[in-house]
Amino acid sequence: MNRRVVITGLGVVAPNGVGLDAFTIAIRNGISGIKKDPELQRLQFSCQISGKPEISNEDSLKYFTELELRNFNSSGILYGVVAGMDAWKDAGLSVGITDEPDWDSGTIFGTGTSGIDKFRESIYKIDDLQTRRLGSTAVAQTMNSGVSAYIGGKLGLGNQVTTNSSACTTGAESILMSYERIKSGQAKRMLAGSTSDSGPYIWGGFDAMRVCTFKHNDTPEQASRPMSVSASGFVPGSGAGALVLEDLETALARGARIYAEVLGGNINSGGQRGLGTMTAPNPTAVKKCIKSAVENAGIEANAIDAINGHLTATSKDSLEIQNWSEALSRKGIDFPYINSLKSMVGHCLSAAGSIETVAAVLQLHQGFVFPNINCEDLHPDISSVIDASKIPKKLIETELNIIAKASFGFGDVNGCVILKKYTS
Template identity: 75%
Template sequence: MERRVVITGLGVVAPNGVGLEDFKSALKEGRSGIQFDQQLADLQFSCQVSGTPPIDKDHLKKYFTDLELRNFNSTGIMYGVIAGLDAWKDAGLEISDGENPDWDSGTIFGTGTSGIEKFRESIYKIDALQTRKLGSTAVSQTMNSGISAYLGGKLGLGNQVTTNSSACTTGTESILMAFDRIKSGKAKRILAGSTSDSGPYIWAGFDAIKVCNFKSNDHPEKASRPMSASAAGFVPGSGAGALVIEDLESALARNAKIYCEILGGNLNSGGQRDGGSMTAPNSVAVQKCVKDAILESGIEPKDIDYISGHLTATSKDATEIKNLAEALNRSGKNFPYINSLKALTGHCLSGAGSIEAVATILQLTENFIAPNINCEDLNPEITSIIDAECIPQKFLEKELNIAAKVSFGFGDVNGCVIFKKYS
């Protein structure tokens, strides 16, 4: 018997808000977390602004022991552990402290890279013949599965504990992987999410290929401009989002708070064919991904009230809107409301899908749409497809029932997940 799957816990570490309440306030206010980044300026980056979560040492000590923090510099693992533990607590779940792990609970927590600063430190020490000074956590910080391993150990998880990676689609993919595992009865709950390291050694490659905005260094909060005619590239960001995804029966049995239900979704690839490439989407595949997600969810395109777009503030924004309009067969004023969190956070790379999913669920459950900032000059290619009213630029209270989160990543990979208010 296939099970219904719900979300019972949320956690977030974002450039514009750490913790659910701070993040939710930032969404409603349209508050940006993008700031001037002196380190990028010192390193002569073209883009000298970034979205970096404001985490201090006192905050870290709530989640890590002093021993764990010794020689610890993997920001991705830090963000992921904080978001993951917060989501677990938000779901009202206890940490397994018995002799055996919790066989019913696991984690699928994605990342793009892990511990890039630790890699850098290790390279310098090895070259200086100081291999023995690498420390005991060099491996756990730099292996890609480090984030899921840390969460698995801290929570005592005995079900599947793994890390997925599919560029900017990573977070959405982790949600759908967890959904499939629970729906099939292989787990009662999965802590799903994704995280991304921060800093110049992550962002340099994007700066080098000139996809980042270098025209707004003097105006950081105006730098990320999805759907704008003056969009000039994305702003690099980082952070983590986490969701406790659970079997409905299990959630009801423990009287858990339920945010929403996952109806279904889809993952696919354009195979870098028919216009698709390492950096560009195959439009046929994008449209198929959305159509198949709707089909699996048992709804009609007209049922979608709101879309959390991928929308990175590049030339592909108009292509994304066109693909969505064609997949839904909805245009003009008939198109759903849509926004892009990246205007407030920058592009959090492998952490983007899960952070944006948390934002999607908060908007769905509390009936509001966060404002699209920095697009007062809407791209005419976009407004020729959908009406400007579908892109609210001020906080909007709106009854929502079904929302879609879409993600499109390097390598021509796509993801779409459909959320519905629980009833």
């Protein structure tokens, strides 16, 4: 079996826009969602800003019952359920209650951690002799598969329902795992995505590692500076992205709108060998991942019109550009357009790949390249490899045919997805 796989639904909970319409307006106009974070300031973090989605209790009640929200304290599950259910509805699929599970549909919805604030809240109230008082909702909110379990139950999914976890590569991995399941004929439809919790217990370790910027606490919107010579570290962020992947035949049969086609991709690891470590990528593995993704997609490297990069606003941005250039054998003016959503939302960690893929799909579907903000002072190690015009500072309206989306994560793991504008 060799089925074509298309994207028929999108959902997003991002720091600069909750919901597809708000998010689209934000990325087209270079609107930042990074703000001063009073909690990080109170706790005397070096980095006192963050990219955090805003979902009111009123909006939460559109997805959860009042009973479900009682003692609920897992932002990652909240974000994931909102993005996932929005994507499902966007695909024109029913969320009605039925007695029979939907055997043809499943979800692979990833996360880095789950319910850490819930654990902290529960444990803070008790001592070791009172552990049975953790509460009846603690398990569902803190198990790693909590987000996929909630989504699976709300949508009645009867196919594979699981959660993957590969640091910043989680979102790309969930998409490719879902793609393979549909392509092999084991499912007709999969909800792919990933989410990340908010808050100091998620971000504290990164602040301690000194990889987060501390130079823009009073100018948050200028803080995330991918590919800039003045980049000083990433801004912690959170949220969720979701995509409905579907067998083309099934999508056409029900008259679904098709955003894009997934041509293929690749996942690999540098094995923390050579220059690869727990926190640094092995360049050989990154280039191999990109080359293998292109080969798996059945395209030539020169067919790629744009790249949605990982590009975190750290010292590794120049290395990523160099890796792309060598892997594609393209440089200067021949290099594809490249952009980084992190300039507007910060680094959403395990949710980054899925939120950024939603942005990549929107670019394909609507024909634009969103701007890189805060990149007026392009790093010389980057400008020496690719032409500055390929790193747009303003919105470009142009037809795109193929976009490569890559994510590179802690643990020296890599993922690259190749997306194509749908044509029959």
